[in-house]
Structures are given as C-alpha cells and as structure tokens.
Amino acid sequence: MTCNKARYLLFFQYSGTSYSGVVRAPETQAVLGVQNYLEMAAQKLRPVGKVTFSISSRTDSGVHAICNSAHVDIERTPDKSPFSEETLVEALNYHLQPEPISIRKAIRVRDDFHARFKAISRTYFYRVVTGCKYRSLPVFERDLCWAAAERHLDVPRIQEAAQFFVGTHDFSGFRSIHKNTPFQSPVRTLLKADITPSTSLLPNPLQNSSLQFWDFTFKGKSFTYNQVRRMTSALVAVGLGNLTPQQIKFHLEERRPPMFPGAIVAPPSGLFLKEVEYDEEDLKYNQPNSEGRAPGET
Structure with missing residues (x-):
C-alpha cells in the first residue's frame, strides 16, 4: 500500500x-x-x-x-x-x-x-537584570532572566569586550564538554555579539525602578555547548570590573577559560533561542493541492 x-x-x-x-x-x-x-x-x-x-x-x-x-x-x-x-x-x-x-x-x-x-544562522539572546538579588525579582521574571548583580554594569566596557568574540575563533575557553558531543570542534564563527537595553514583563508602576534589564545577543551558524552562557558570564564580569576587555581577548586566544571572582556558567533561565534562519531557496516547494482536516479529526 x-x-x-x-x-x-x-x-x-x-x-x-x-x-x-x-x-x-x-x-x-x-x-x-x-x-x-x-x-x-x-x-x-x-x-x-x-x-x-x-x-x-x-x-x-x-x-x-x-x-x-x-x-x-x-x-x-x-x-x-x-x-x-x-x-x-x-x-x-x-x-x-x-x-x-x-x-x-x-x-x-x-x-x-x-x-x-540547512540552517544558515542561529540567534540567541540572554536576559540579564541588575539592581537586585534573585529573591527581590518579580515572580514572573524569575525563570526568564539572571539577576546577575545588585550594582549596575559598565556597558561600554562590555561592548568593547564583546567585539573580540566576533569572527572565527577556537572557543575552547568558552565552552563546556557535553557527554553526547565530547569531540565537537570548538571552532565557531560568531556573526554578532551585542548588548542592548531590555524591559521587564511588568508594567512600569509595578516595576522596581532600580532594575536594569539587558539583552546579550549572539548570532552565528552554530555554537558549542554552553558557549552563549559562558560568554555572557564573562561579559557580565567585564561589566562589573572583574575582568578587562583585553583579558577576554587573551583567554580567547589562549583557549583557556577566564577566572574571576564568582566565576560561574550563567544559569539557563535567562537564555532564549530567538531565531533559526534558512535560505529562502531551500524553503521552496511546489506543493500539490491538498485538503487538511480540523483539529481532532482523523
């Protein structure tokens, strides 16, 4: 049949x-x-x-x-x-x-x-909030961002450091080894690394005025395991004065993970896959005429 x-x-x-x-x-x-x-x-x-x-x-x-x-x-x-x-x-x-x-x-x-x-790029963004501790976050935000610090970030320093990630590099110093991909190549090409102001999910009258939200955005064809979370953590350290932009460049070139006070992999809750992009030519299909059925029908 x-x-x-x-x-x-x-x-x-x-x-x-x-x-x-x-x-x-x-x-x-x-x-x-x-x-x-x-x-x-x-x-x-x-x-x-x-x-x-x-x-x-x-x-x-x-x-x-x-x-x-x-x-x-x-x-x-x-x-x-x-x-x-x-x-x-x-x-x-x-x-x-x-x-x-x-x-x-x-x-x-x-x-x-x-x-x-067939994917030609993937874009992730990571939501960071400063100006409070985790327990002071609005409950609707707690699974959707990282309360990284009570003090605010030096954003120009972060922007300077982020540009060292752009281009083709060995990201051995900014990845984790995953049991399912132990031999994955650490070489990746990053097309974009940027930080921009973001907003809370809550309306202004209910939002703590001391909070500052930021989107750390990264675009590339592919990423190594935990690469975005490790880059974000390192850039936050730059914004807090625990690393310099030149240290980001050094550790990238030396393929060694940066060490700084409170060094962690940024938690998963703030990370979002924003977009998977394809070439329009790959999406073309001469679809025959067809009829579907309503939900629940067989």
Whole structure:
C-alpha cells in the first residue's frame, strides 16, 4: 500500500522551565523533553507509522525558545491528502494543550530538506537584570532572566569586550564538554555579539525602578555547548570590573577559560533561542493541492 508522505519544516516556541531540554528524553524519565510532547501530539493525528521530529537546535533544561525549528515527515493513508500547512499548525496546537509549547508556522519542504544542516544562522539572546538579588525579582521574571548583580554594569566596557568574540575563533575557553558531543570542534564563527537595553514583563508602576534589564545577543551558524552562557558570564564580569576587555581577548586566544571572582556558567533561565534562519531557496516547494482536516479529526 502506498502512502501520502509529506515533509514539513515547523517553527515552534516553548517555555523551557518544565522540560529536560528540547530533545526527546526516555519515557521512563520523570521530566520529559519538548520533543516528547511534539511527537505525542503528532501521533494523535493518526499518521501511518511513527513520527519523529528532527530538531534543528538543542536547548537545555530551563532554556527557552522564541523560535526553534524541526523537520518532520507525516504519512497518511492513500485516501487522505497531506495536511495543509495551516491545518497542521492548528491540529498540532490543539493536541499540545495545555503544554507551554506552540507551533508558530509550518512550511512544506522537499523530502531531502534537513532542519539542522540547512540552517544558515542561529540567534540567541540572554536576559540579564541588575539592581537586585534573585529573591527581590518579580515572580514572573524569575525563570526568564539572571539577576546577575545588585550594582549596575559598565556597558561600554562590555561592548568593547564583546567585539573580540566576533569572527572565527577556537572557543575552547568558552565552552563546556557535553557527554553526547565530547569531540565537537570548538571552532565557531560568531556573526554578532551585542548588548542592548531590555524591559521587564511588568508594567512600569509595578516595576522596581532600580532594575536594569539587558539583552546579550549572539548570532552565528552554530555554537558549542554552553558557549552563549559562558560568554555572557564573562561579559557580565567585564561589566562589573572583574575582568578587562583585553583579558577576554587573551583567554580567547589562549583557549583557556577566564577566572574571576564568582566565576560561574550563567544559569539557563535567562537564555532564549530567538531565531533559526534558512535560505529562502531551500524553503521552496511546489506543493500539490491538498485538503487538511480540523483539529481532532482523523
């Protein structure tokens, strides 16, 4: 029996606080990954065979995504046409309730398209707040930023230091070794490193006027494990006077992690995957006419 199979590129977002990360976790594990819930939702569409999502960009437990992406093949029996892009989005979101996961867009792509390998850039930003301790943060912010210091940052010094990261470098001094990728190359090309003012989620009358929010934004084709969190931590140290911009340059060239008072890897809660970018040519597909079904229909 032949089946109607279609490959889709899905853009999705999630709050990472309650998940083990974005990738699938063993079903016996108490806390599952975002991928587990995506695949459970897809199976409720009653496809032919098991549905597997190929995630473009890994995020760890506690890390959020404004926009991550994945490709997925969905087969249907010969009497059913492939889902339209709009219907697939609506149906998956229907079955993802009440999880804080949302499909934002679906694009029908060629059968050889790969969400990870076709990505031309990824953009992350890290939300930092100064002017308070963690316990003084508004409760709605506590899983969405890092209360890095009670005193404020020297932003011009951070901007100066951040530019040393831009370009192609060996980032051995700004990565962690992950058990699943122990031999991953530390050489990466960073296209952008910037810090800009951000805002609280709360309206001004309810916001502590002493708080200052900042977005540390990094763009590149790919990143090593914990690279963004380690770069952010080092740049905050520069802003607090615990490191100099020239020390960032030195440790980058020497491929050794910088040491400074209170040295830590910035916590996952402030990190967001903002965007995964593709070449428009890779997203072109001459889609045949098809009709989808409403959410919950089979």
